[in-house]
Amino acid sequence: MKNTLVEVNDPRTKKEFLLFPVHLYKNDPNWIRPLDKDVESVFDPAKNKLFRHGECIRWILIDENGQTIGRVASFVDHNSASKNDQPTGGMGFFECIQNKEAAYMLFDACRDWLKSKGMEAMDGPVNFGERDRWWGLLIEGFTPPNYLNNYNPPYYREFFESYGFRDYFRQLTFGRPITGEGVNPLLWEKADRIFRNPDYSFVHYHKKDMKKFMNDFLIIYNKGWARFPGVKALTNVHVQGIFSSIKPILDDRLLWYAYHKGEPIAFFLCLPEINVIIRKLNGKLGLIEKLRFAYYLWRKECKKAFGFVFGVVPEFHAKGVEAAIIKAFANVALKPGFQYTQLEMNWIGDFNQAMVHMLEELGSKVVKTLITYRLLFDSTKEFKRHKRLS
Numbered sequence: 233m234k235n236t237l238v239e240v241n242d243p244r245t246k247k248e249f250l251l252f253p254v255h256l257y258k259n260d261p262n263w264i265r266p267l268d269k270d271v272e273s274v275f276d277p278a279k280n281k282l283f284r285h286g287e288c289i290r291w292i293l294i295d296e297n298g299q300t301i302g303r304v305a306s307f308v309d310h311n312s313a314s315k316n317d318q319p320t321g322g323m324g325f326f327e328c329i330q331n332k333e334a335a336y337m338l339f340d341a342c343r344d345w346l347k348s349k350g351m352e353a354m355d356g357p358v359n360f361g362e363r364d365r366w367w368g369l370l371i372e373g374f375t376p377p378n379y380l381n382n383y384n385p386p387y388y389r390e391f392f393e394s395y396g397f398r399d400y401f402r403q404l405t406f407g408r409p410i411t412g413e414g415v416n417p418l419l420w421e422k423a424d425r426i427f428r429n430p431d432y433s434f435v436h437y438h439k440k441d442m443k444k445f446m447n448d449f450l451i452i453y454n455k456g457w458a459r460f461p462g463v464k465a466l467t468n469v470h471v472q473g474i475f476s477s478i479k480p481i482l483d484d485r486l487l488w489y490a491y492h493k494g495e496p497i498a499f500f501l502c503l504p505e506i507n508v509i510i511r512k513l514n515g516k517l518g519l520i521e522k523l524r525f526a527y528y529l530w531r532k533e534c535k536k537a538f539g540f541v542f543g544v545v546p547e548f549h550a551k552g553v554e555a556a557i558i559k560a561f562a563n564v565a566l567k568p569g570f571q572y573t574q575l576e577m578n579w580i581g582d583f584n585q586a587m588v589h590m591l592e593e594l595g596s597k598v599v600k601t602l603i604t605y606r607l608l609f610d611s612t613k614e615f616k617r618h619k620r621l622s
Contacts, residue, residue, distance in 0.1 A: 234296065235293055235294065235295050235296070235301065235333070235334060235337060236293070236294045237291045237292075237293055237294075237337065237338075237341055238291060238292050238293075238294055239289065239290070239291055240275075240290040240291060240292060240303075245292055246272070248292050248300050248303075249271075249290060249292055249303050249325075250268050250271060250272070250515070251300075252292065252300045252302070252303050252327055253265070253303075253327050254515075255300075256327055256329065260385070262374060262375055262376050262377075262383065263376075263377075263383055264376055264377060264383070264507050264510060264511045265510075265511075265514060265515045266380070266510070266515065267510060267513065267515055267516070267517050268515045268516065268517075269517055270365075270380060271325070274305075274325075274359065274360050274361055274366070275288060275290065275305070275360075280360065280361060282307075282309050282360055282361060285309065285310050285311045286307060286308055286309040286310055286311070286360070287307065287308060287310075287349070288305060288306070288307035288308075288360050289305070289306055289307070289345055290303070290304065290305035290306070290325065291303065291304055291305075291338070291341055293328070293334055293337060293338055295334075301328065301329045301331065301334050302326075302327060302328035302329065302334050302335065302337070302338050303325065303326070303327050303328075303338075304323060304324075304325060304326045304327075304328075304338040304339075304341065304342060305323065305324055305325040305360065306321065306322065306323045306341070306342035306345050306346060306354075307321060307322050307323075307324075307360035308321035308322070308346060308349050308351060309321075309322075309360075312464075313350075313351060316353065317613075317616060318351075318352035318353040318608060318609075318610075318613065319350055319351050319352050319353070320351060320352070320353040320354065320355055320606070321342075321346040321349060321351040321353075321354055321355070322354065322355045322356060322358040322359075322360065323339070323342040323346075323354055323355070323356035323357060323358070324356055324357040324358045324359055324360070324366055324367075325357070325366065326338060326356065326357050326384075326388070327384075328388070328391070330385070330387050332390075332391060332394070335388075335391040335395070336391075336395060339391075339395050339607075342354060342356070343607070343609065346609075347609060351609070352608070352609050352610065352613075353606055353607060353608050353609060354606070354607045354609070355400065355604060355605065355606050355607075356369075356392070356397065356604075356605055356607070357369055357382065357384075357605075358604060363579065364380070364540060364541070364578070364579060365380035365381070366380065366381075366382055367382065367403065367579070367602070367604065368382055368402075368403045368602030368603060368604050369382065369384060369388055369389060369392060369602055369603050369604075369605065370382055370383055370384050370600065370601075370602050371386075371389050371601050371602065371603055372598075372600065372601040373405065373598075373599050373600030373601060374386065375599070375600070376507060376511075377507060378405075378505050378507055378536075378538050378576065378578060379503075379505060379506050379507045379510060379538075381578065382602065389603075392603075392605050393605075395607070396607055396611065397605035397606065397607045398605060398606055398607070398608075398615050399603050399605065399617065400603075400604050400605055400606035400617060400618055401581050401582055401583050401603075401604050401617060401618035402581070402582040402601055402602065402603050402604075403578075403579050403580065403581060403582075403601070403602040403603075403604065404580045404581075404582060404588065404598050404600070404601055405576055405577065405578050405579070405580070405598065405599050405600035405601075405602075406576065406577045406580060406591040406592075406594075406596035406597065406598055406599065407574060407575065407576040407577075407596060407597060407599035408574075408575055408594065408595055408596040408597065409573060409574055409575075410537075410565050410566070410570070410572055410573055410574060410575050411566070412562070412566055413595070414594075414595030415593070415594055415595050416593040416594070416595070418593070419555045419558075419559075419590075419593045419594060420555065420559060422552035422555040422556070423552060423555040423556040423558070423559035423560075424559075425552055426551070426552045426553060426555070426556035427556060427559075431492055431493050432490065432491065432492055432553075432556065433490070433491045433494075434488060434489070434490050434491075434556060434557055434560035435488070435489055435491075436484055436485055436486075436487055436488050436489070436560075436561075436564070437482070437484045437486075437487035437488075437489070438484055439482070439484065442475065445487070445489065446468075446471050446472060446475050447468075447471075448489055448496035448499070449471055449474075449475075449499060449501075450466055450467075450468060450471045451496050452489075452496050452497065452498060452499050452543050452544075452545060453466055453471075453499075453541070453543055454466060455545040455546065456498075456543035456544055456545050456546065478503060480529075481503060481504050481506055481529065482503070483503075483504055483537075485561075485564050485565070485570075486501070486502035486503060486504070486537050486561075486572075487499070487500075487501045487502065488500045488501070488557050488560055488561050489557075490544075490553055490556065490557045490560075492548065496545075497544065497545050497548045497553060498543060498544040498545065498548065498553050498554070498557050499541065499542070499543055499557075500539065500542050500557045500558060500561060501539065501540055501541050501542070502537040502538060502539045502540065502561075502575070503537065503538060503540055504529075504534035504536075504537060504572070505534055505536035505537065505538045505576070506525075506529075506534055508528075508533055508534055508535075508536075509525055509528045509529065509533060509534065512524065512528065513525065532571045534571070534572070535571065535572060535573050535574060536572060536573070536574040536575070536576060537572040537574070537575050537576075538575070538576045538577070538578055539575070539576065539577040539578060540578060540579075542554075542577065542587070549586070550586075554590050555590070555593075558594065575596075576599065577591060577596065581618065581621075583617075583618045583619065583620045583621055584620075584621050585620060585621070586621070604618075
């Protein structure tokens with residue numbers, strides 16, 4: 233009896249899809265079980281708006297003894313698939329025992345399904361949703377993951393690369409302690425020049441002005457980020473959803489905005505890194521777990537802040553605004569009693585060299601590296617890495 237692919241389409245297979253990683257990582261102290269609801273929301277048409285113009289399938293892989301030995305999902309967003317050189321779908325949520333034959337069966341299933349949908353290429357491991365979660369394969373920095381970030385064993389890399397996936401781009405996580413040491417003095421000089429100009433102002437988020445800050449976020453994001461390939465413009469409804477989802481853990485001192493003559497031009501938005509709490513909840517978030525979560529949050533168990541988005545509108549690039557908004561944050565973060573001791577900046581694409589350089593000037597070091605792979609179904613076609621941002 234050979235290994236068998238089983239489509240996930242009922243309560244039993246959905247449960248097995250969630251529980252397989254629990255068994256796979258039972259001896260890995262770095263793995264943190266995600267919340268079941270966070271995983272399942274990706275596959276719920278009522279919660280994932282990409283189902284309006286996309287589709288998804290997932291499988292578990294069963295061995296001859298009836299044991300689950302792998303899982304994977306494949307998906308296509310018909311609105312964005314054709315914006316690549318080849319129509320491109322995605323695969324993700326890949327987990328597998330250390331067995332190349334099993335891994336290849338999972339890859340084959342995704343490839344064949346995407347071919348049937350008219351796709352000519354496949355990115356992975358990625359998410360059926362935004363890039364800020366479940367994106368990329370960890371290849372360096374095998375430490376506990378940040379919330380909604382991928383973690384995997386080192387042997388996955390060989391599976392992807394031997395199958396034919398190629399390095400499309402890398403996502404770097406930069407980290408540093410929250411101290412005043414190690415920053416290039418030239419960075420602070422740039423910041424001080426901006427501070428001396430009365431046209432600029434820097435403020436952190438206040439809950440009482442939530443509507444204003446949400447609107448400013450929308451303006452900055454759509455000017456600064458939505459012009460990039462693969463990044464969609466946001467709507468008011470989308471921004472409300474983002475702020476609603478992060479509201480329970482917001483710390484006003486971690487969300488900073490820059491203005492020029494009163495107009496929003498940049499943001500530097502961080503959140504408490506809550507996986508230190510998620511680790512204690514065993515994938516659940518019922519009433520008891522919510523009370524435990526609130527208790528641990530109240531006890532200030534989160535000592536790391538992670539940057540989840542940093543943007544400057546194009547006309548203010550290279551003017552020192554990036555340095556100034558970071559120094560505005562530092563002026564608060566370096567005061568006695570600040571609970572966070574570490575700062576990490578997630579998801580810095582290697583194609584964004586200006587941001588990489590700025591974080592190096594800040595004295596940050598790369599603490600994690602992930603790869604987003606691309607597989608061209610026709611290997612005779614030219615492979616192109618992600619374009620560098622200008």
